[in-house]
Structures are given as structure tokens and as C-alpha cells.
């Protein structure tokens with residue numbers, strides 16, 4: 443091969459600048475599309491995440507005419523080995539910006555340099571590469587709104603053109619790696635996942651823009667409706683790039699489109715924060731709550747994890763996560779608030795559970811989403827803002843449909859009665875648990891703990 447395009451969070455064929463760069467470097471020779479299944483990440487992922495990656499890899503294999511080379515092993519060993527095997531002059535990637543990805547890439551590029559193979563980074567998984575949006579002094583934006591304004595002003599390139607005359611190498615995969623993928627997809631107890639891959643992402647995007655986008659600004663908070671794009675899991679593995687979405691949105695100029703651009707900006711903002719503060723992945727970004735007393739009651743946390751807290755909307759959401767590997771955004775806030783403020787648990791406990799199950803599980807968006815709710819992150823919602831799980835339910839699932847969909851024990855309670863099952867006679871609950879804590883009391887307790895550390 444002339445060059446290798448090593449795919450990581452960019453499992454697609456279109457709008458992929460690193461592929462264009464690989465094609466240009468290869469000249470009249472061929473390009474090898476490579477994906478390395480890293481045992482550490484593979485084994486650490488929950489069932490849904492692993493299945494989502496497997497399905498996306500299969501779709502990418504089709505998109506690359508069956509020539510996606512899949513290898514199993516530590517990329518620091520595998521990538522240099524494949525480069526030698528195919529006598530590549532260069533390895534092309536989208537720049538990785540997470541702490542782990544950066545460390546890995548530094549090691550791989552150093553090994554390649556020893557072999558005389560060029561390491562070329564073109565683009566990132568973001569419209570604007572993390573670290574590129576800076577204030578007048580050249581520093582970072584610490585809060586979202588000024589960041590998002592500067593991010594828009596910075597702008598982004600148009601979608602990358604498809605590489606013409608590209609020849610793909612035919613280089614053998616590890617049979618064992620594809621066997622792992624196939625075995626994963628053949629498992630019977632898998633959560634219900636959406637269709638994976640680039641074509642599926644574009645189809646879903648069209649369905650969304652033809653339908654729910656018009657009312658997105660108002661309906662995006664409604665857990666009972668299919669009112670959001672569901673692009674997050676595609677963005678996570680790069681079966682679609684935000685640039686593609688932004689170029690489409692720019693043609694629309696509606697309130698829904700403007701709101702959607704704002705939401706994409708959150709994804710870019712959190713990636714920027716993580717890039718600047720790698721330690722914030724698992725530690726409080728700001729010392730606001732230093733010295734805070736946390737509990738970790740295994741039984742209570744387990745009730746939260748499995749959706750048995752006795753608060754219907756919290757339970758519906760936690761069960762949605764287990765059943766689908768996805769949870770509605772408003773419900774991510776409500777359940778995160780419940781764990782941190784009602785159960786007084788430090789946010790990484792919840793962040794870890796989410797990351798294990800979410801098919802869109804992303805270190806930057808997830809862990810900073812958690813820190814936002816916990817009150818330790820950027821632009822933090824003030825700590826004293828504690829979500830009320832009952833009123834949130836009544837507001838964002840007004841007819842109780844979301845609760846009934848995921849909590850069968852409450853399926854017989856009509857309309858919004860599903861949000862307050864304790865108002866019914868005990869025998870009426872059909873196995874649904876009593877509330878594990880009293881929200882009003884725990885809210886007061888959370889405020890007491892906050893007052894004790896506030897300076």
C-alpha cells in the first residue's frame with residue numbers, strides 16, 4: 443500500500459479529510475483502511491456498546507467494499523506492524539483529543555517515526571478542533587455561552603469532497619477479530635439498538651430533519667416523544683461528522699435548526715474542556731465542592747442502577763438505559779441529579795455506569811454532563827438546584843407514556859397517575875417498589891452538606 447488510513451472515531455467513507463489526505467499521499471498506489479480492535483476497550487465496554495461498535499464496523503466494511511482491514515491487539519504494536527507489512531509511507535488519522543487517545547497516538551507515531559513512516563493528522567471528530575477556540579488573550583473560554591459564540595465566529599470547513607480515483611488495498615484481516623464482531627452480534631440478549639453505520643445515520647438524519655426538527659426547540663425536552671435526532675451514537679463512532687450536519691442546518695434557518703447548532707456546540711465545548719483539562723475526566727473540574735461529604739450506599743446505588751428507586755421517571759430512564767443503551771437528555775439530568783443530590787453520591791460513580799451502557803458513551807460529553815449536574819463542572823448549575831423527580835416527570839412526560847413504556851409494573855396507571863403511584867392503595871402497585879428515599883428530606887440534606895463546604 444502507499445498509505446494507511448487508520449480509522450478510530452471516524453467509521454465512515456464520506457466527509458473524511460484523513461481519507462482524502464491518505465489518497466493524495468498514496469498517489470497511484472493504494473490506501474489501506476485499517477481498524478484496530480483494542481482488547482482493553484473491547485473488554486471494558488458493556489454489551490450494548492460492544493454491539494454498537496460491532497454493527498458499525500460491519501457497516502464500515504461494506505462502505506469500504508469489504509476491504510476494511512480489522513486487526514485485534516494493542517494499537518501501539520499493531521499499527522507499526524501493519525505499516526511494515528504493507529510497506530506504507532504514511533499513516534493518516536483524524537487527530538484524537540481524549541487523554542487516552544492522545545497518549546496512544548504519541549506512542550504509535552513515535553514507533554512509526556523509527557520506521558521512517560510519516561504520521562499525518564487531518565481533522566478531528568469535531569467541527570472545530572479542540573483547543574482552536576480562544577478568547578482575545580489566546581486563552582480558554584470557561585463557560586459555554588461565550589465559547590459557543592466564539593465557536594460560531596471561528597467557523598468550520600465545508601464537508602470534505604469524496605476522494606476520486608481512490609484504490610483500496612486488499613489486505614487480510616484477523617479472522618479472529620471479525621469472528622469476535624460476528625459473535626457479539628449473534629448474542630440473543632442484546633439491547634434493542636438502532637441501525638448502525640453511515641447510511642443509517644444519514645437516513646435517520648433525513649427522518650429527523652423532515653419531521654421533528656421543526657418542533658425541536660420545544661419538544662427536545664419531552665421524554666415521551668421521539669423529538670431528538672439520535673445522532674449521538676453515530677457521532678460517537680464517527681459514522682457521521684458534525685460538519686455534515688452543520689452544512690445541512692445552514693440551509694434551513696429555522697428556530698429548530700438554530701437550537702440544534704447550539705446542542706452540537708455543547709459537544710464541541712466539552713471536548714475542548716477535556717482537551718485542556720485531561721484530569722477533569724475523573725476529577726472535579728472546579729474545587730467548588732472540595733471537602734464535600736459523599737455517601738456510597740451500595741443498596742441505594744444498585745436500586746438506582748437497575749431502576750428500582752420508587753420514583754417512576756427515574757426508574758423509567760434507568761431502565762431505558764439498560765434496554766436501549768441510550769437515555770433521553772432531560773432524563774440524564776434528572777437521574778444524575780437523583781444520584782448526586784438525593785443519594786449524595788459522588789458523580790464518577792454514576793458517570794462510570796452511564797459510560798458502561800450508553801452507545802453514545804463519550805468521556806467528554808458524559809463526564810462533563812455529570813459534572814454540570816453535580817455542580818463541579820463548567821458553567822455549573824448552582825449546586826442548590828436539585829431536580830424534583832416528580833415535577834420533572836409531570837412536566838416532561840405529561841401523560842405518563844414514558845413511564846409506562848419502561849416500567850411495566852405501572853402500566854395499569856392511567857395518564858399522569860403513573861408519576862405518583864404512592865397515591866394508590868398498596869396492593870395496586872403490583873411489585874413496584876416504595877420510594878427508597880424521601881426527596882424533600884434528601885433535598886434538605888443536600889443543601890446542608892452544600893452549606894458546610896461553601897466558602
Ligand code: FAD
Pocket residue numbers: 662670671672673674675677702705706707708709710712769770771772774775778796800802803804805807808809811812815
Ligand atoms: P439531540 O437533542 O438530537 O442533540 C444533537 C446532538 O447534540 C447530540 O447528538 C449531541 O452530539 C449533542 N448534544 C446535545 N446535548 C448535549 C449535551 N448536553 N452535551 C454534549 N453534547 C450534546 N452525550 C453524548 O453524546 N455522550 C454521552 O456519553 C453523554 N452523557 C451525558 C450524561 C449526562 C449526565 C448528561 C446530562 C448529558 C449527556 N450527554 C451525552 C448529552 C446528551 O444527553 C446527549 O448528547 C443526547 O441526549 C443525545 O441524544 P440525541 O442525539 O437525540 O440529542
